[in-house]
Amino acid sequence: MTDTENPPKDFAALKALIVERGPTMPRRLTQVATFALEHPDEIAFGTVASIATQAGVQPSTLVRFSQAMGYQGFSDLQDIFRDRLRERIPNYQERIEQLRQHALEATKPNVILHGFGETGERSIAALRAKLDPALLDRAVEHLARAETIYLIGLRRSFPISSYMAYAFGKLNIRSILIDAVGGLGPEQLNFASKKDAVFAVSFTPYASETVALAQSAHAKGVPLISITDSPFSPLAPISDPWLEVSEANFEGFRSMAATLTLAMTLTVAVAERRGKVVNDGPRIGGSQMDEFDVLSIDEILEAFVYPPEFPEAAVEQATLRRDEFLPIFMEKLEEWDGQARVSGTGLLLPSQHCDLPACGVARDLRIRCRASLYRNAPSPAICSATA
Incomplete structure (x- = not known):
């Protein structure tokens, strides 16, 4: 007592x-x-x-x-x-x-x-008065590090998760919306790993499938971040962090304004933390360089790999052309002094260096960067210079 x-x-x-x-x-x-x-x-x-x-x-x-x-x-x-x-x-x-x-x-x-x-x-x-900024920052950091963000929000919370899936798609951030159509939620979440993150949203009385999927991800060691309404929520003890939202209600109908505000905040903050463009997209032909992740020379060289779908018959020719390309590229890297940047569309070079003669070779090779380096969709990323 x-x-x-x-x-x-x-x-x-x-x-x-x-x-x-x-x-x-x-x-x-x-x-x-x-x-x-x-x-x-x-x-x-x-x-x-x-x-x-x-x-x-x-x-x-x-x-x-x-x-x-x-x-x-x-x-x-x-x-x-x-x-x-x-x-x-x-x-x-x-x-x-x-x-x-x-x-x-x-x-x-x-x-x-x-x-x-x-x-x-x-x-x-x-929400503005009581949300802990440190928890918000930690949530953004976990989501920004994830290779794939799995979004779970069912029943009343589905508009939140579906909005985030839409926004992440527009921002070229890889995410998967777990909609559980046909009862396939577990299968949709099956490939989530420790390199990914699961983001769950649920409020009283807590959608049972959301809770079950979140618990499954937690058991596999997948980082779990959630929005929920109480320390006694089943999501709270398994999430790191969990963000509390208590929606007011009018005549028994709970608002979703604060939850959507927080979802929009997380989406844009994750994009900014990753260095994605969050306004009108990449500017071609201008002097502004988009704020992409800056890689060291070692990281860039390590990122050169052949896509799995690269035609086997072209490997010998590609190897020769790659050997021609790399010495020139290494010399240029020294000149750029870390100014090359990685984006979802490829390796971006500062506009003043767009005269690199080997860029065409790189395009022909379909060289791409590993997802773990630029944390984006797995489609081939082409080495290119801004126009």
Whole structure:
């Protein structure tokens, strides 16, 4: 039992205590703990009766939970949740009251529009206020290092994973959307390895197939990053990191604004971390060099390999031409002093060096870079200079 003379005095301390003690508390108290972390707004402004109904417990259980956290009664615990909103989201209580006043008119389209708009704003404001920047950066780093990003988000979360698949495709970042059509989710995830990453999204009541696929990937040692809504989510203990999103709701319909905002943030941040172009794509003929990964001379030379599909009959001729090309290329590499860059379309050279005579030879050889070096699609990448 927590010392009643020293209960948590702010939401961060209370949340840490709930997460620490949650697994060891009785089932009903754990149920309240889960509800409190997933629905802090309801705890802040609900009545004992309404909160107990939503959490599926008796009102007396809320009192017992509060005392287990060190407070005299439920109102003391509720004050902590209210203080959190006063500090982080100004005028939040007034907005809540306005929504409640409009509840009887909720069939009017304009009221519904404003209701969902307010809900989305609150969700995004809460995300910005409480998301740990260090966790966000770690998630971006893990995803940026992955050769392939496997995206899992089913049922309500499917729009999030499908958007990320679309955006990654536009950014030339290799990803696979696990849609589980025909029950083939395990097969779609079968080739994921430790060089890849799995990104999962799931919220209460947690899609069972999403959880099963995430657990399978974790068991294989595949890095797992997730977006979920509670430390008690089945995704939380197996993810590194997991990013918490608590969406507000309007008339029982949960927003997706914060989740999509975070998904867009991750997608663009991963592209920037990898050095992909995130605006209008590569600029040909201009002075601007795209920010691709800079490789050392040793890494570039190591990257020259023949594609598996290279015609066997052409190997002898190709070897001769490759032998002609490499001495010139090595000499140029010394001149470029590390300015050559690798992209999804090939080895890019600074525009001032586009007179390299061996570029045509490289094209004929269909020389490509290993996926592990430029972390992109496995299609052949041609050595070329910017025009």
